[in-house]
Amino acid sequence: MAKRKRTNNKDRTNAVAEKQALAMWTLLGDGGAGFGGKLTPKIEKPERDALLGAGLITVERRERGALLLTVTDRGWEWAEHHLADPLPQRTQGGAFVLRAWLSRLQKFLQSRQLRLYELFASDETEEAKPDPSTEYGKIREQIRAAYREAAGGFDRRLLLRNLRPRLAGIDRELIDSTLLRMVREGEASLMQLDYRPDVTDDDRAASIQIGNEPRHIIWIVDR
Known part of the structure; x- marks a missing residue:
């Protein structure tokens, strides 16, 4: 009989943190505010409650019980320091988040007349720019x-x-x-x-x- 693989507390904690991070990137990819049930991937209650408890979002009940989630200043600050945080590996939701972020990146680059390669320039090149x-x-x-x-x-x-x-x-x-x-x-x-x-x-x-x-x-x- 095959042995069941054990999941330790550290693994579970990491998995929870990864889901919460994905929820934040989903909301930020929608501009920092959106109805959690209409986003892709959908922001579920455990992630929503965790982000609310951490002060990263606010939750406002709208018509027909819809919940509007809005990233707080603390949430924006958190995001600036956690861009490289790990995300769930087995999820299709990451593709939707990536598309939303790439769309915003494209608009950002175009509005400032920047080229994509400039994001990957060396430190020396960056220092020479205004x-x-x-x-x-x-x-x-x-x-x-x-x-x-x-x-x-x-x-x-x-x-x-x-x-x-x-x-x-x-x-x-x-x-x-x-x-x-x-x-x-x-x-x-x-x-x-x-x-x-x-x-x-x-x-x-x-x-x-x-x-x-x-x-x-x-x-x-x-x-």
Whole structure:
């Protein structure tokens, strides 16, 4: 009779951690927010509860009991330090995650006119290039100046449709990527207009899509 292979506690712990990591990459591949049951692979309750307990996501109940999962600032910070973490080897879900991430990578490279090989350049080559944060810092300051002028100061609610025209000379993808980074770094918030009749065509055109949810309002803190 064949002996049953034993699974020790370390193996089980690693398997659980790998499933939780895959759930995070699934959610991040969808833009950092999405309905767990509609993602591929689906984020199951054990992984959802573990990520919530660790403070990596928030969970908001929506219509018909749907659960909207959103990555927190702590979650984004976790992701930056765990990109090389192991994932489950026997799962087809990784292919869907890879496709989502490669799609976002392609848009990122195109918006910055970068070539794929630059990601694999040597350290010496990277040191010779301009600091990419310089462009971010410049656009960030332009956004903050436009926001301050349109809102009459900081720490105030402002519709994105009132901010966009003041940034008309900047590529929209660069604006949006900068805004999302400002959100991750805690100096800005993007929110919805919850009362749907108030949402105009201009609001829809100016919104930023985060996961399955459009954001119409921006709030920037005074720093």
